[in-house]
Amino acid sequence: GAVVSQHPSRVICKSGTSVKIECRSLDFQATTMFWYRQFPKKSLMLMATSNEGSKATYEQGVEKDKFLINHASLTLSTLTVTSAHPEDSSFYICSARDSGLLADTQYFGPGTRLTVL
Amino acid sequence: GENVEQHPSTLSVQEGDSAVIKCTYSDSASNYFPWYKQELGKGPQLIIDIRSNVGEKKDQRIAVTLNKTAKHFSLHITETQPEDSAVYFCAASRSGAVRDDKIIFGKGTRLHILP
Numbered sequence: 001g002a003v004v005s006q007h008p009s010r011v012i013c014k015s016g017t018s019v020k021i022e023c024r025s026l027d028f029q030a031t032t033m034f035w036y037r038q039f040p041k042k043s044l045m046l047m048a049t050s051n052e053g054s055k056a057t058y059e060q061g062v063e064k065d066k067f068l069i070n071h072a073s074l075t076l077s078t079l080t081v082t083s084a085h086p087e088d089s090s091f092y093i094c095s096a097r098d099s100g101l102l103a104d105t106q107y108f109g110p111g112t113r114l115t116v117l
Numbered sequence: 118g119e120n121v122e123q124h125p126s127t128l129s130v131q132e133g134d135s136a137v138i139k140c141t142y143s144d145s146a147s148n149y150f151p152w153y154k155q156e157l158g159k160g161p162q163l164i165i166d167i168r169s170n171v172g173e174k175k176d177q178r179i180a181v182t183l184n185k186t187a188k189h190f191s192l193h194i195t196e197t198q199p200e201d202s203a204v205y206f207c208a209a210s211r212s213g214a215v216r217d218d219k220i221i222f223g224k225g226t227r228l229h230i231l232p
Binding site: 006034041042043093104107108110111 | 153159160163225
């Protein structure tokens with residue numbers, strides 16, 4: 001199946017710093033990527049939809065100035081958590097939608113565990 | 118908007134037996150139903166999906182059924198093995214409706230395979 005990578009897999013940072021997470025589709029093009037946040041033993045919470053070459057669409061309650069999303073190419077989207085605080089600690093997962101024939105299929109990355117001290 | 122309900126939240130099955138997870142959806146326009154398996158500390162992995170033009174799809178020990186009239190779909194795992202232990206999510210979406218149409222997830226089922 002299609003492969004989506006995320007980097008880093010795990011990051012620990014101090015409160016007030018910014019953290020960038022990369023999401024790449026390795027063997028397909030993705031005009032649309034999604035960013036999720038997942039709390040322990042909970043389902044995935046959609047944060048924003050990232051469209052190549054245009055502004056991201058954020059879900060209600062997600063601060064766009066805090067969670068900056070850039071989708072500069074058909075294979076790369078980045079999520080930057082700005083001025084991170086302990087409450088931002090979570091598991092962040094991206095997914096990419098194949099732009100090909102079966103354009104509804106989403107493939108997920110392995111996730112990034114963010115810990116803010 | 119779409120709402121996906123998933124049951125049960127936890128399921129324990131003896132190794133070798135079958136496991137069934139059921140989901141219902143509310144939006145009759147939904148036409149794409151993927152199932153994901155998530156192991157601890159990892160991202161969800163697509164294990165099977167079904168589109169509304171078919172009622173059943175099978176891939177080795179995994180099968181999914183769809184009843185459009187009743188708006189429910191189910192995942193069936195036969196001959197369960199220890200490596201099947203994970204959290205399973207069902208989801209629904211409108212395929213191809215708009216570029217950034219969202220997949221709506223159920224709350225997940227934690228499957229335990231007992232030795």
